[in-house]
Amino acid sequence: MSVTTPSQGRTPAEAAREAMGELADAAIAAGVRFxxxxxxxxxxxxxxxxxxxxxxxxxxxxxxxRLTEVLEAARR
Structure with a gap:
């Protein structure tokens, strides 16, 4: 996973939106929807x-x- 930074040609807001999208995608893949x-x-x-x-x-x-289950499984 790579985090986009403003130095990579994006504003902080664009980097934050991208991080949020990555979080949403990862959560959905783990069976969690925010x-x-x-x-x-x-x-x-x-x-x-x-x-x-x-x-x-x-x-x-x-x-x-579901989030608790995913987080507990990640600790194992």
């Missing part, structure tokens, strides 16, 4: 760099249980 996945509308400054946050949103109980 119905409210989105970029936080207000980027924050962190260590002098503008940071875009990915909001996983609110999830229902079934999604929570």
């Amino acid at each position: 119905p409210s996945l989105r970029l936080d509308p207000k980027p924050v400054g962190e260590y002098g760099v503008l940071a875009h946050l990915i909001d996983l949103g609110r999830i229902n109980l079934a999604t929570s249980k």
